Amino acid sequence: MKAQYGQVVLVDGGGFFPELDDQQDAAWFLMDAMMILHTDAVGVSEKELRYGRAFLLAQQKRSKLPLTCANLWDKQTKKTLVAPYLLVKKGTATVGIFCVTSEKADLGVSRDSVTVEDPTAAATRTVAELRKKGATVVVLLSQLGKVESEDIVTAVDGIDAVIVGRNTPLLQKGRMIKTTVACYGGEQGQYIGRTLLTLDAKKKVATGDNETFILGPEVGENPSMLTLVKSFEDSFNDKQRKKEKERAAAAELNRANGGTGNSEQAVDxxxxxxxxxxxxxxxxxxxxxxxxxxxxxxxxxxxxxxxxxxxxxxxxxxxxxxxxxxxxxxxxxxxxxxxxxxxxxxxxxxxxxxxxxxxxxxxxxxxxxxxxxxxxxxxxxxxxxxxxxxxxxxxxxxxxxxxxxxxxx
Ligand code: HEC
Ligand code: HEC
Ligand code: HEC
Ligand code: HEC
Structure with a gap:
């Protein structure tokens, strides 16, 4: 797409952290992978807070991934947890990108350090601020699910495109909701959506269209990505092997001490x-x-x-x-x-x-x-x-x- 079109902005809707406690490594791996792809903006939901606020912020600091969310507030600093919005210049366009996440989500271990603001209030404020700062295109990364995402772009004027996230079904063709182009990208990162916006003489969005593509084997390999995947897998396998060995050693020790030999205790x-x-x-x-x-x-x-x-x-x-x-x-x-x-x-x-x-x-x-x-x-x-x-x-x-x-x- 970058080869085909002049002004491409690459975004991720957020909600990409792994589901399981013992897959924490996949979190930093995905952040590094998105850096390799030169992702311009990445949304944040409660999923990215599942290992705690400190973990997310430390990983952002390390990877420098451009995270954004307008309605997650840090109780300690009284500021938004990550950038409330991002402005990305591409050729003649200035693209303002922000994310809102659901008030109903369970913040888990982060509930004492983070609060969620009403998404509509946050979106209204952010769109106004982005237009004031010169955004000619405004993109919402929505972590509200299908129905609420459609409601918010209907209620709040000035959003040119929305990436609809949180358990949303895949729709190959996106649709127009009033003047907003909606993209429904499906799950598991197997798809990439393309939202095409044409700009008029005043650089304002004139028309829009969206289509989603499956990422099949015809997508070429990226050498930096291969290296990252390999180093991730090696360290993951090493850990698994070590765990196996320790389990065996612990079982052995347990047997030697007259136990049953199936001690599952982690050995420090x-x-x-x-x-x-x-x-x-x-x-x-x-x-x-x-x-x-x-x-x-x-x-x-x-x-x-x-x-x-x-x-x-x-x-x-x-x-x-x-x-x-x-x-x-x-x-x-x-x-x-x-x-x-x-x-x-x-x-x-x-x-x-x-x-x-x-x-x-x-x-x-x-x-x-x-x-x-x-x-x-x-x-x-x-x-x-x-x-x-x-x-x-x-x-x-x-x-x-x-x-x-x-x-x-
Ligand atoms: C996956 C990321 C990660 C790794 C790997 C990691 N840490 Fe941490 N560590 C954190 C986070 C997050 C905190 C809390 C916030 C902070 O202080 O940065 C922390 C806090 C600490 C602290 C201060 C709190 C305390 O318990 O005293 C020390 C010391 C520390 N880490 C040492 C280490 C050492 C030693 C290692 C290697 C054996 C290590 N860390 C590996 C993420 C990590
Ligand atoms: C010679 C002892 C020593 C070694 C070696 C050492 N640290 Fe520390 N570290 C300390 C002390 C002392 C503190 C301050 C905490 C305190 O006041 O007790 C500290 C604090 C920290 C903290 C808390 C945040 C901060 O910066 O104050 C982190 C994280 C940390 N160390 C990580 C590491 C890592 C990673 C390494 C290895 C690369 C390392 N330390 C090696 C003694 C050590
Ligand atoms: C009980 C712990 C311990 C043992 C055992 C030990 N060292 Fe050390 N070594 C230290 C410490 C601590 C220092 C730093 C002392 C200081 O600078 O105050 C040190 C410093 C040194 C230095 C000086 C480094 C420099 O250039 O200033 C040398 C050389 C050295 N050790 C060699 C050895 C050798 C050889 C042995 C075995 C015969 C040995 N050490 C055993 C703890 C130990
Ligand atoms: C595992 C052993 C070990 C521990 C624990 C340890 N040190 Fe050391 N330290 C050494 C050794 C060995 C050296 C000498 C290194 C060399 O020059 O080869 C050293 C050197 C030093 C030096 C440099 C001395 C010089 O001559 O310039 C300082 C300072 C120091 N240690 C401070 C500390 C402090 C403070 C702590 C506790 C917070 C600490 N170390 C804990 C082993 C240790």
Whole structure:
């Protein structure tokens, strides 16, 4: 379509987060996929809030996906949760895009942090604001279902096109509702709708038409998308394999302890910091500048990287579940990483509401009197905090360094 038409705006109606709790990875994957397609605007409904407000906002920050919704309000900031509307310039057209979602939807875990405003009030206000800001075309991403979507474009003037979402049946040909072209795209992302709008001399919409196409095998492959799909599937398969192994190990342990051998209990374990970086990029980048990120190189340079007396404090989770077992694990688990201070990744709450405080005891496990005689929590801490600390005085040299270099077997 981009090759065929000059001024193409690509939108997604929203409601794309997965249905199941254990498919959370599909959420960030779809957001990355829509970025690869250069999607101009994406609607938000309560489905995108199913893993919590913080998860959605963190993923938006990371992926930079242009999310919009005019009637979801953040109770904390008293602003809309995401952009109330987006203005996209394409050639001679300025397209204003906004989304409204249903007041009746169950906000689940986000109900204490987000409220839903009356969609008609939000649409009336937003259309006026978009026209004032110079929008020549106005598109509504509606998460109201078929009947209410048709009602709202009848009640609110000035909406040129509506993408009808939330359990709506697929209609191959869209229809006109007063002066609005409606698109009924069906479910499961197997279809793409095309709304053609022709503009008059004043760049206002003159005529419109909609048709929906199934995405069959004749749609060519996109190399970046293939790479993304592969990396998603690899990590997904890895996780499944690991889960299988753990289930088997837990069952084995359970049998050894006289149980029935079918323990389904999840075993907590280390994951490695690469996973954390996916959602905590800023912390990861700061961590990479600290000496903790060099701790393995220190052992390699000293030719002590196979020495069991040295490894424990210079890697993640030595000889513990999921942790560093042998040199083969160095790529993933070498150095003092996130989990050395924050604990096993599998204990990460789905929706942490407040940071667990890290105390001196966390450091003292490694910064012992023998290996780190200068250690002082107050002076050492600023050197590892993730938030900028301004200019810091370098710490004095570690008097135990020579002893460590000579130590071990
Ligand atoms: C899928 C995304 C995701 C991944 C992966 C992830 N986190 Fe988080 N984490 C969050 C969100 C969302 C929050 C809460 C909001 C915030 O602080 O950004 C959070 C909060 C935290 C907090 C502060 C709250 C607390 O419990 O102390 C820490 C520390 C943290 N994460 C560490 C980690 C570590 C370590 C890893 C890797 C083992 C990790 N995270 C992996 C999403 C993620
Ligand atoms: C798993 C072990 C481990 C834990 C836990 C740990 N550290 Fe470290 N830390 C090290 C090692 C090993 C080094 C030396 C890295 C190198 O240079 O090879 C180090 C180095 C440092 C340095 C750099 C010292 C210098 O000479 O510049 C600071 C600062 C530091 N740690 C602070 C902390 C603080 C604060 C905590 C607790 C919040 C902490 N560390 C927890 C193992 C650990
Ligand atoms: C109990 C935990 C622990 C063990 C075991 C340990 N280290 Fe360390 N190592 C540390 C900590 C903590 C530091 C940072 C101390 C500081 O700067 O205050 C460190 C720092 C170092 C440094 C200095 C890095 C630099 O350039 O400043 C070297 C070299 C080193 N360790 C090598 C070794 C060797 C070799 C062994 C085995 C003989 C070993 N370590 C065993 C915790 C440990
Ligand atoms: C040496 C210990 C240490 C390491 C290693 C470490 N952190 Fe932290 N982290 C802290 C401390 C201390 C805080 C501040 C919380 C507090 O005051 O207790 C913190 C806070 C956080 C928070 C809460 C939000 C913030 O920025 O304050 C997140 C998220 C987080 N860390 C993620 C990570 C990730 C991801 C990594 C690995 C790339 C990592 N941390 C490595 C000590 C550590």
């Amino acid at each position: 374990h280390y994951l490695g910091g690469e996973i954390c970086a996916r959602c905590h990029k800023a912390e990861q980048e700061q961590w990479a500048t600290t000496l903790h990120a060099q701790a393995w190189k220190t052992l390699v340079d000293a030719k002590k990287d196979a020495n069991q007396d040295c490894i424990p404090c210079h890697v993640v989770g030595y000889k513990k579940p999921g942790g560093f077992q042998t040199g083969d694990d160095a790529a993933k688990l070498a150095n003092v990483q996130c989990e050395n201070c924050h604990g096993m990744g599998t204990q990460h709450e789905a929706l942490p509401t407040q940071a667990r405080r890290i105390t001196e005891a966390t450091c003292r496990g490694c910064h012992t009197a023998a290996n780190s005689p200068n250690f002082n929590f107050a002076t050492y801490l600023p050197h590892i905090l993730h938030k900028p600390q301004g200019a810091l005085k370098p710490l004095p040299p570690n008097p135990a360094k020579q002893k460590m270099l000579q130590g071990g077997h």
